Amino acid sequence: MKLDLLPISKAHQKALFDCGCAELNDYLRHYALKNDRLSIGKTFVAVDAEECVVGYVTLASAQIEARRLPEVLHSKLPRYPVPAFRIAQLAVDTRFQKAGVGAWLLRQSLEKALSVSTEIGLYAVIVDAIDEKAKGFYLKYGFVAFAEYPLTLFLPLATIARAFSGD
Numbered sequence: 001m002k003l004d005l006l007p008i009s010k011a012h013q014k015a016l017f018d019c020g021c022a023e024l025n026d027y028l029r030h031y032a033l034k035n036d037r038l039s040i041g042k043t044f045v046a047v048d049a050e051e052c053v054v055g056y057v058t059l060a061s062a063q064i065e066a067r068r069l070p071e072v073l074h075s076k077l078p079r080y081p082v083p084a085f086r087i088a089q090l091a092v093d094t095r096f097q098k099a100g101v102g103a104w105l106l107r108q109s110l111e112k113a114l115s116v117s118t119e120i121g122l123y124a125v126i127v128d129a130i131d132e133k134a135k136g137f138y139l140k141y142g143f144v145a146f147a148e149y150p151l152t153l154f155l156p157l158a159t160i161a162r163a164f165s166g167d
């Protein structure tokens with residue numbers, strides 16, 4: 001399936017989007033455009049050749065308290081919070097799940113993180129999994145859960161850069 005990733009706009013048909021999770025559907029329908037305009041979270045929609053919204057991702061910035069990271073990482077970091085890139089929402093319409101769209105959206109997001117990291121400091125990408133099932137998706141790609149926040153996971157930028165350089 002050929003997909004394009006586009007900044008969300010009024011023109012995109014959002015009302016019929018259904019990823020199976022009411023919270024993530026509601027976000028796309030009612031808050032994504034508003035928050036995009038406020039620059040709180042930037043949403044990108046994946047559209048197919050018919051301009052159907054197949055999936056979406058919302059990206060924002062974040063901070064990580066270094067002491068929340070595993071000892072092997074935080075021992076090398078300053079005591080103050082370190083900057084991060086947050087995948088706040090990522091969802092695929094049920095009609096298009098299990099066809100590689102989620103993996104594609106994740107890859108597009110990580111590429112954006114790498115691109116941003118050439119201009120501003122970013123230590124890691126963090127994701128908020130909506131539930132334990134969604135967490136499994138991120139674990140598959142090497143994300144690691146914070147001990148104190150089991151549904152929030154991180155992946156250091158250095159790990160992402162290494163993975164992409166080996167493509």
Ligand SMILES: CC(C)(COP(=O)(O)OP(=O)(O)OC[C@H]1O[C@@H](n2cnc3c(N)ncnc32)[C@H](O)[C@@H]1OP(=O)(O)O)[C@@H](O)C(=O)NCCC(=O)NCCS
Pocket residue numbers: 019020021024089090091092093096097098099100101102103104128129130131133134135136137138140
């Ligand atoms: C989780 C979600 C984004 C996955 O999207 P998808 O398009 O179905 O996933 P893909 O087809 O790209 O799957 C890529 C790989 O991840 C695996 N995968 C997908 N969902 C998974 C899960 N929940 N746990 C573990 N692995 C998962 C697939 O088996 C596939 O593995 P393979 O390459 O070895 O075959 C989608 O199911 C979804 O939108 N769910 C509802 C909302 C949600 O949970 N969002 C997650 C973050 S809040």
